[in-house]
Amino acid sequence: MKTFVVLFGSSAAFGAAIAVTYFFVAHQEAAGTALLGIMTAALAFTAGYAVVAERDADLEGDDPNARRDEASGEIVGVFTTSSAYPIVIALIALCTLLGLLFVPLLGGVSLLALVYVLWRMGAESART
Amino acid sequence: MIEWITSTDHKKIGTTYIVATVGFFVLAGISAMLIRAQLAVPENTFLGPHLYNQIFTLHGTAMIFFVIAPFGIGLANFLIPLQIGAPDMAFPRLNAIGVWLFVLGGLTVFAGLASYGGAAAAGWTAYAPLSEIAQGTGAGQDMWLVGLLMASVSTILTAINFLVTVFLMRAPGMTMFRIPIFTWEMLATSVLILMAFPSLAAVFAMLLIDRHLGGHFFDAPYGGNPILYQHLFWFFGHPEVYVMILPYFGIVTEIVATFSRKPVFGYVGLVIAAFAIAGLSLGVWAHHMFTTGAVSNPFFSAVSFLIAVPTGVKFVNWIGTMWKGSIELSTPMLFAIGFMLNFLIGGITGVMVASPPLDYDAHDSYFIVQHFHYTLGGGSMFALFAALFFWFPKIFGICLDERLGKWCFAFTFVGFNVTFVPMAFMGLEGMARRVYTYPPVEHLALLNGIASAGTVVLAIGVVLFFVNVLVSAAKRVPAPANPWGGYSLEWIASSPPPEFNFESIPQIRSRRPAWDA
Numbered sequence: 001m002k003t004f005v006v007l008f009g010s011s012a013a014f015g016a017a018i019a020v021t022y023f024f025v026a027h028q029e030a031a032g033t034a035l036l037g038i039m040t041a042a043l044a045f046t047a048g049y050a051v052v053a054e055r056d057a058d059l060e061g062d063d064p065n066a067r068r069d070e071a072s073g074e075i076v077g078v079f080t081t082s083s084a085y086p087i088v089i090a091l092i093a094l095c096t097l098l099g100l101l102f103v104p105l106l107g108g109v110s111l112l113a114l115v116y117v118l119w120r121m122g123a124e125s126a127r128t
Numbered sequence: 129m130i131e132w133i134t135s136t137d138h139k140k141i142g143t144t145y146i147v148a149t150v151g152f153f154v155l156a157g158i159s160a161m162l163i164r165a166q167l168a169v170p171e172n173t174f175l176g177p178h179l180y181n182q183i184f185t186l187h188g189t190a191m192i193f194f195v196i197a198p199f200g201i202g203l204a205n206f207l208i209p210l211q212i213g214a215p216d217m218a219f220p221r222l223n224a225i226g227v228w229l230f231v232l233g234g235l236t237v238f239a240g241l242a243s244y245g246g247a248a249a250a251g252w253t254a255y256a257p258l259s260e261i262a263q264g265t266g267a268g269q270d271m272w273l274v275g276l277l278m279a280s281v282s283t284i285l286t287a288i289n290f291l292v293t294v295f296l297m298r299a300p301g302m303t304m305f306r307i308p309i310f311t312w313e314m315l316a317t318s319v320l321i322l323m324a325f326p327s328l329a330a331v332f333a334m335l336l337i338d339r340h341l342g343g344h345f346f347d348a349p350y351g352g353n354p355i356l357y358q359h360l361f362w363f364f365g366h367p368e369v370y371v372m373i374l375p376y377f378g379i380v381t382e383i384v385a386t387f388s389r390k391p392v393f394g395y396v397g398l399v400i401a402a403f404a405i406a407g408l409s410l411g412v413w414a415h416h417m418f419t420t421g422a423v424s425n426p427f428f429s430a431v432s433f434l435i436a437v438p439t440g441v442k443f444v445n446w447i448g449t450m451w452k453g454s455i456e457l458s459t460p461m462l463f464a465i466g467f468m469l470n471f472l473i474g475g476i477t478g479v480m481v482a483s484p485p486l487d488y489d490a491h492d493s494y495f496i497v498q499h500f501h502y503t504l505g506g507g508s509m510f511a512l513f514a515a516l517f518f519w520f521p522k523i524f525g526i527c528l529d530e531r532l533g534k535w536c537f538a539f540t541f542v543g544f545n546v547t548f549v550p551m552a553f554m555g556l557e558g559m560a561r562r563v564y565t566y567p568p569v570e571h572l573a574l575l576n577g578i579a580s581a582g583t584v585v586l587a588i589g590v591v592l593f594f595v596n597v598l599v600s601a602a603k604r605v606p607a608p609a610n611p612w613g614g615y616s617l618e619w620i621a622s623s624p625p626p627e628f629n630f631e632s633i634p635q636i637r638s639r640r641p642a643w644d645a
Contacts, residue, residue, distance in 0.1 A: 003304040004295050011319065011407060018411045018431075026424035031359040032414065039323050039410060061212070061298025068635040070300055079216040081627065082134045086224030090278075094232050097274040101340060102267070125221060 001054045002062070008047035015040035085121035092117060133228075136220035138209050139625060141227045143523060145202025146516075148231050149195050155238060156190035157590060159183045161583060164547075168580035170568040180564035181249035182268070186238065188252030189272065193279050194234040196508045197368065200375025201286055202227075203515055204314040206523060208290060210618035211308045213299025213636060215628040218292040226286040233278030240268030240275075248272035251562060253365070256346035256357040260338050270339065273332050280329045283371075287321035290314055299617075301636035308616040308639075309398050313378030316402040317371050323410055324367035331360035355422045362413035370409040372504055373471075374402060376511035377442055380464045383518055384446050386614045387461035388453025391640060394445040401438035401445075408435045418484045419491045425484040432482035439475055443468065458612070459533030463514035466541050470506025474499060477552070492562070495555025501548050513540065513593065521607030525624045529603075532596040536589050543586030550575040550582075615640040 019036035026032060060066040092114045099107030132140060162183050166175040175183065205223065209216055217223045240247035245266020250259040259269060294307065294315055335357070337343035344350035346357045377398075385392045392398065411431045414423035446468060455461070477499040481487045490496055513536070521527050557570045566572050610619040619642040621629055638644050 001295065007315075007319070007403070011403075014407045015410070022411070022424070022427060025427040029424065031356055032363075032423075035327065035359065035363045036411070042323065057296075059296065059298070060300040061296075061302050062304075064301055064303050064306075064637075066300035066635075068300055068633050079628065080136050080220055082131065083136050083221050083224065084134045086136070086221055087133050087228045089225050090228030090232050093229060093278060093281075094236065094274070097277065098236075098271070101270050101274065101336070121221060 001050055001057045001059070004054075005047050005050050008043050008050065012040055012043035012047055015043055080125075083121065083124060085117060085124060089114065089117050089121065134224075136216075136224045137627060138205050138217045138220065138223060139523075139629075141223050142202050142204075142206025144227050145198055145205055145230065146523070148227075148234065149199040149202060152190050152194040152234050156187050156195055157587065159187035159190070161587060163187060164580040164583040166564060167566070167576050169577070170573050171565055173565075175564065177564045178246065178249060181251075181562075182241070182247040184562065185248050185251050185272075186241070189237055189248070189276070190234070191504070192252055192368065192372065193276060194230075194237070196372045196504055196512065197283070198230055198279075199512050199515075200314070200317065200372070200379075201283065203379070203519065204290060204310075204317075204375060205286070207519070207618055208293060208311055208314060209297070210621055210625060210629055211311050211616050212294060212297065213302050213617055213630065213634040214293060214297040215630075217289050218297055219289050222285050223289050226282040226289070229278045229282035229285075233275040233282065235275075236271050236278070237275035240271040243267035243271060253361060254332075254335065255361075256335060256338070256354050257348070259335060260346060270336070273336055273339075277329060277332050280325050280332070283321055284325050284329075287318035287325075290318040291322075299634045299636055302617075302634075303636075305396070305399075306636055306639045308378075309381040309392055309395065309402075310375070310378030310616075312399045313374045313381075313402050316406040317374045319403075320367045320371055320374070320406045320409065324364045324371070327360050328364035328368075331357060331364070334360075355417075355420060358417050358420065359414070362416045363410075366413045366416065367406075367409045369500075369503070370405055372508050374405065376467065376508045376515075377402065379511045379515045379518070380446065380467050381442075381449075382614070382616065383460045383464040383514055384449050386518075386612050387456045387458060387464075388450045389456070389613070390449055390453040391615070392445070393448030393451070394441075395639065397441055398445050401441040404438035405435060408438070415482060415487070418487045429482055429484055433479065436475065436479050443472070458517075459528070459530055459537060460514045460518035460612070462534065462537045463510050463517065466537065467507055467510040467514060470502050470510060470544065474502030474504075474507055477502065490555060492560055493555035494551045494559045494561055497561050498548050498551035498555060501551070506544055506548065510540070510544075513537075516593070518612065521611045522618060522621075522623050522625070525607050526600055526603075527605045527607045527611060528600045529596050532592060532599065536592040536596060539585055539589030539592060541589075543582050543584070543589050546582030547579050547586055548582070550579045554579075610642060615643045617641045 015036060019033060019040055022036055023033045060070045092110050096107055096110035096114055099110050135141065162175060166172055166180055205217070243266060245268055247268040248254070250269060294311060298307065334343065334345045338345050338347060344352040346352045346354045348354060381392055381398060408431055412428055412435065415428040415432045417423045418425050481490050481496065481499060517528055517533055554572060554575045557572060559566055559572055607623040609622050617634060620634065634641065
């Protein structure tokens with residue numbers, strides 16, 4: 001995770017430098033300064049979150065001499081091989097967007113269906 | 129069929145991406161042929177202005193959003209877990225949602241052709257206020273916006289998946305500085321996507337609000353600002369150029385090292401260059417807006433020039449990798465070399481138009497069309513073919529015919545250059561882009577005729593690829609695990625790899641695990 005923090009932290013520092021430079025060089029132009037500012041904040045938040053949430057992470061992938069048996073069994077995790085929810089969610093998302101534009105009733109119903117199917121997929125994910 | 133569409137296996141999802149992008153590539157290619165047929169002679173009425181606008185909008189949209197960028201994402205879906213020694217992506221369901229949002233989004237955009245008023249016709253940039261005229265553009269423009277919103281959400285979800293997978297799921301010993309360059313390039317691409325794509329989703333949502341809910345974000349008479357649209361669009365749009373090129377830098381690096389029989393020269397330099405390009409690309413968006421007079425031209429010009437430095441570093445690395453190598457000119461390597469030659473022209477013309485005085489002259493002319501086709505067509509598309517030839521045996525378990533592959537390269541390389549070199553001269557003679565016809569002045573008729581003839585040669589090259597796939601599928605020569613002598617971990621797995629990729633968890637001790645095995 002050290003690389004992750006360095007990557008996002010240095011990107012945030014770079015973003016901040018660009019934002020400040022842009023603010024002065026572009027005569028306080030608002031749109032660009034706001035975009036660069038939001039970008040910098042997002043990068044800094046991601047780096048900060050990694051520092052707080054993953055400070056105790058001990059990954060076999062970070063150890064150049066890690067052995068195979070150190071990453072076996074439950075450590076690898078369980079991966080589902082199939083689920084019908086993803087394609088259903090994509091179809092309902094399409095119905096929601098097109099419905100909201102052309103047939104608002106269909107859009108509203110689809111939106112409710114989308115929330116329900118996402119919840120069901122979350123439940124499935126918790127099981128497998 | 130049901131098994132395939134409900135699968136959450138990263139290899140099947142990656143293959144679905146690749147097949148879908150190739151399908152969209154065919155549609156984009158047909159639209160390109162129609163464009164060149166219309167422009168082959170002056171004052172042609174073959175398509176007519178409104179249909180021409182729809183066709184060139186679909187061509188640009190398909191190539192950018194549904195071919196070049198997602199092909200890299202699809203290939204990464206297939207390769208990243210294999211290259212880092214993981215059994216799958218971190219979030220398999222999220223991955224599957226991404227691919228289906230992408231496929232349905234693309235189909236929605238093209239379905240606009242069947243709507244009243246036809247498909248979207250405001251260009252791939254959909255500049256406001258042109259794209260806000262709801263009655264003039266009809267349902268096709270709305271379907272275009274819906275399709276691209278879905279594709280942008282898909283891309284964001286996939287980028288999150290890539291980042292989590294690479295950082296948390298590497299095999300024992302696969303440290304960050306042992307992962308292959310392609311995976312590094314996808315990491316940089318993912319960061320870029322997370323920074324840039326929300327801006328696209330936001331601007332398209334604002335456009336939909338303007339079109340349907342009486343909003344006036346970009347409507348100047350009501351206090352809106354069309355320049356704001358350009359800022360938000362290009363804050364996504366220029367990083368998107370690098371989303372379309374960084375994965376291909378990775379592809380070329382892998383291929384050059386494999387066919388030079390040498391380790392990658394300057395591994396760390398390539399990684400730093402990838403992130404330098406990604407970082408700088410977030411600060412150059414308004415070089416597309418020099419001529420608006422509403423942006424700081426010196427700032428954006430200076431940062432645009434700077435990008436040439438890390439890009440040059442990559443060329444040094446590729447040449448260094450080939451230097452004194454035992455070079456084998458197989459089809460993937462030929463396409464990789466074609467990429468380098470073409471991309472160099474695209475890059476140099478890019479440096480030219482990074483200069484505001486030159487850009488004022490070239491802006492919205494065919495010089496720009498030539499420039500971006502050399503970066504994305506001659507560059508990314510050639511690397512796309514290189515990747516297809518290189519990883520086809522791994523993905524599908526059968527070898528492609530080398531002789532047909534070389535013919536495919538010859539036709540595409542010659543056809544591409546015959547098509548796009550004349551466009552630089554058209555631009556210099558003042559031919560504007562996005563026009564459906566032109567008067568018979570200067571040398572425009574001759575230059576356009578040559579360009580259209582070149583498209584036919586290019587199309588023959590593309591058709592040869594499909595012929596190659598069909599012939600090879602009929603022959604079914606089984607591919608060994610490592611047909612090219614590649615060095616990265618995916619070449620240890622069988623072709624095609626089994627479910628969860630490896631028989632046992634790989635243990636990594638160097639950057640070239642396949643050569644260690």
